[in-house]
Amino acid sequence: MPGAGTGRLVRRIAWQLRLVFLFAALAVLPYLLSYSQQEIAVLLVINVLLVSSYRLLTLTGEWSLGHVVIMGVGAYASALLAKRLGVPVPISLLLGGGIAAATAAVLSFPLFRMKGFYFLIGSFAAGEIIRLIWKRFTEPFGGPKGLKRIDAFPDIDIGFLSIDFYEPVNYYFLALIVVSASLFVLYRIERSRIGLTFHAIHWQDRLAESVGIDTFRYRTLAFVIASFFAGIAGGLYAHYVGAVNPTRFGVDQMVYVLVWAIVGGTATFHGPILGVVVLTVINEIVLRALGLDTARPLIYGAILILSVLYLPKGLESLVPRVRERVRRWRSGPAATGEGAG
Amino acid sequence: MNAEGERPILEARGLTRRFGGLVAVDNFSFSVREGAIHGLIGPNGAGKTTTFNVISGFYAPTAGQVFFRGLDISGRKTSTLAAMGLVRTFQGSTLFQEFSVLDNVRVGRHLGARARFLSRLLGTDRSSEREADAKALATLAFFGLEDLADEPVSNLPHGHQRMLGMAVALAAEPRVMLLDEPFTGMNPEETRRMMALVRRIRDRGVTVMLVEHDMQAVMNLCDVITVMNFGALLVEGIPEVVRNDPAVIEAYLGSAAANGVNDAA
């Protein structure tokens, strides 16, 4: 982090250039995709937020099996606020995130009495209880069928500009903006002292305690922030697809999130994002295109096993290797001192 | 510095800690004078580490109380104690191995670098962070580690890691530091340097209490020594007295013969 002023400036500009390039690519991307691939891209962007928020939670070393249910809390809350109380969708989306965060805050009291495996299973139990409540109480949650006809994002129509958010391209950009902003916040948190504290709790929670870090408070903080953004992801999902039901937020879906994060690697900010992008492309586009519908779970399972066996640090561990290759291939005096991403 | 010599800064009264049927600490009392270097010794399994863990808040005592600056702190959380000025170190090289040297000390500065959540997000915590970094660097300089600030901890030789452990604790600006076996596994030269450091820490106004096996070091360094055996107080006094106490000699010889029970760790 410290370094000579000019070196830092150069690196910063290089970084910003890369970011500009990335956003340009993301802006062009939908126009290179078929219509149904654009739809997949929308869900992918939402899942990027889901898995990135999950990583923030894992920074303190705790792995939850309830994150998708928390996403569902955001989805149900935002949907109900919009449907029943007529709250404008952009506001209900934020409130949905807030309610997801509040739910996490309440859950943290029983859950953070536990650690490790117990937390994993405890979070699973808490999530299942929430899901059973959705199923059990038809009013207002719609029971097993869930909620339908959830208000869509309001169209924008101001004369020269009219945007219909049903179109996947438009929703893609909307989601991209929301998710980028959220990722920026998540990134800032990790890069700030709060992130340092999370890491410290993860690696040596007793040492952290001994210098005055209230590990319960910080674990709760990570859980609450992660849940807020999971809730936002849920709201984005609900107002896009127009329907939510308890099955959608079941443990199967949670397994996907876990797998994205781990196959991607959780040591870096970009690892889980890499995981969700690569696995979604493989699962939704490559395997479907190969017509392997019924064998899809088998291949997916094999990919999982091979990746944990041979890429234990996740796909992210390939990034420096690829960079090195590219650098050697360029064989030029490339910039030194790559940051850790 | 020893002006308040009358009133102990840290005191245990009738401290007891049980694990199931095992009594690790048994009605144990001691008191640490402000500004002292206070040793806690005893044969293997005497309950030293458990005592440390109870004082530093990892375990609640089963019975008895701990007083810090006159306040009953029994059962309070470790982080609360740290905020009050009671900070401990750990055996071996318990550090944030994945962090750089400087980041380790920055974590130690946790209490001294407060800022609001929003200002952390917006980056307006920079002034307090800069101050924290400066203090962290100063702490490193105190231990002569400033040149290694950006090294990953895992690259550091063992002796340096031990010093860094103390630097992390010192960065939290404690009134009392509890050192858990600071000299174990060190060669005589390293031990000598470490002893000098402990004295310098004391000279900064920090009271030191330490658990240690190295008798030589303890006898040379400590102002007062408490000896415990089977979880209870055996003898307390200045090194000369303790050294020649027959009960202490007996305890150590006895334990060498019956070397069965481990510390409750």
Added chain:
Amino acid sequence: MSRKSLDRKISRRKFLGTSAASGAALAAMSTGLSRVSFADSHTIKIGFLAPLTGPVAAWGKPGLDGCLIWADWVNSKGGVNIGGQSYNVEFIGYDNEYDAAKARTGATKLIKEDGVKFVMMLGGDTWPGVQEIAAREGMLFSTLLPSDLSPDSTTLLAPCEVHPIYNVTGVEWLAENKPDLKTAAMCAQDDSLGKPSVATYLAAFEAAGIEMVDEPLFFDPATTDFAPVMTRLLSANPDILCLDTCYADYVHPLCEQAFQQGYQGQIISCTADFYQKIIEKTSEEFMEGFIFQFPDFDDPALNSEGVNFVNPNEFYAEYAKRYGASEWSAVSWEYASIMDLWADAASSAGSAEPAAVLEAMKADGTGKHAFGTADWWGTELFGIDNALVGNWPVVVIEGGKATIKDFRSIPAWWDQHKDLMIKHMTDLGQMWNQRG
């Protein structure tokens, strides 16, 4: 128009029987016609958007299998005649994994990229994801679950199965033929299939003067051990045991439990897929008289006048040959029967365009349902008359074999008892205007 009405008079069976000949003739003629569009591949694509993997696949995959037989038969006879041109039919499957978002993506792909003219779905959890695109594209969809119907979607049809309304026919038949049975107990899995079905049975029992001895017992869909459920049901000593619309993997152990716990009374259920296996688990005597709603298609009664499903016995034989008799289930024939309806409508409309086909299908308010001409119906229950409702078979196990005892009219029951049905549906929150 005159041509259209002429076509309508040709029955499904005749149409298929003659289509081979007429197809060949038309093909010969078409070479001389100027209207031939070479860009047209003479193939019409139909989307099949249902779960093909995962636990719900049993409600999708066998249907696709049935459709493949349908397509082979129709194509081997020259295809479907639309506007004087013969078209082969090709099914494009998309596995929606019973997920609304994936169904949305699948619908988009099928409509925008594959150019399908009609999409068949299982419906349920997946329909809400598709609803909007169906409206925007004006695409014709079918579902097996009429609880998906609502006035918001005019292009969604439930043209085959009007689950669970047809269950009233079984109860009505039971009450008529075994009038001494007066009490019933019922269980159902707690999901979107179980609840409306419970409401239907409650209404049907009340209409028949049969009294419920206990509240309906809901169990979790993840249940594997049904002993406690059956113990509870039997504790009230009912004359009739109603298994509602339980899935096969519940019906079997439920029956076995009833048998083992000494039950000897009447059982009624919506389905009894693989009932031969239930008999193996219990006994022929125990299963004698078991009432349900889904016939085997080798049943000679299906050859009776009025049944519109094409060659049901042959279809069953072919299905058994290709996939094994043990794979036959209620879903196997349903999608294929929807295709009969569609092909008929497309022929009479002279167009495969969704709007034209829809108009032709509903032209005079009736349609050729698999089990006989039926009415487009459902305004009171679904808010729109897009469900094709007419006769439905009552099937009873006799001598270890499913036997159609009767075809009964659902509308006739409805006209008499609709207040009851609406009351119970409302109580369980299943009316179209109560849903989500």
Added chain:
Amino acid sequence: MDLLWQTAVNATYAASYMALIAVGLVMIFGVMGVINFAHGELYMVGAYCVVFLYAQENFPFLLAVAAGLIFVGLVGLVMERTLFRPLRDNPLGGLIASIGFLLILQTLAVFGFGRRMGHVPPWTQGKFEVFGAILTYQRLFVIAAAIVLLGALWAFLKRSKFGRALRACAQDAEAASLQGISMNQTARIAMFIGAALAGVAGALTAPLVSPTPYIGHSIIVTAFIIIIVGGVGSLEGAVIAAVLYAFVHTFVTTFFDGVVANIVGLALMLAVLVVRPTGLFGAKERA
């Protein structure tokens, strides 16, 4: 028919097969430190062994059950060798690998037996009455087999050298290896026994449930609840928790309904976790 006694009989049966599954899961977790998410699928494979050997190939039922026990044990050995051993230092990796393995087993079952439920005819329809409750021989056999198997396991762990090694590894892998206990050998035995117990539970209950390729999902959720209530490291705890859970769940299902029973089960687990974060019989907190 006496409702109370019948429910008690139902609960006893449920407790017996749940105990087999949960003890297997605890065993694997204790020695390998891995949460075997594929445990439900091991149950499923055991059930399909009976579908194949007994229902399709007409081998005697007992032989099919024994084959299920051994075959699933061997599957466990394969998992140990190919997944858990290379991932020994990576418990989360082990979890993910077991999820991958679960998907493979599910798909293979679909390929081999179709997505529909497998069918197993009863091997006997005999039954008798106790206190007005009906107990079929099929269910009695499951109960008896569970008692015999768990008793044998208990004796094995108490008496044999391997048993002591297993217990030592379960308590402290490092200490065990210092005492010269082969970690690999112990892991193999634990994995074989753990998997075989799930497999034999599947095989024994195959005639009584409708085995589908996806049945593992229902099984694993219940197994998790049980081992949490019992305390993850404790074999005795798993048995006691299985009995406790089975009775609570069965009685609530019978006297209220099944969905409430699930909520009660989960709430029980959460309550235990809150009061005793290491489960009712879990290891004491160690420094």
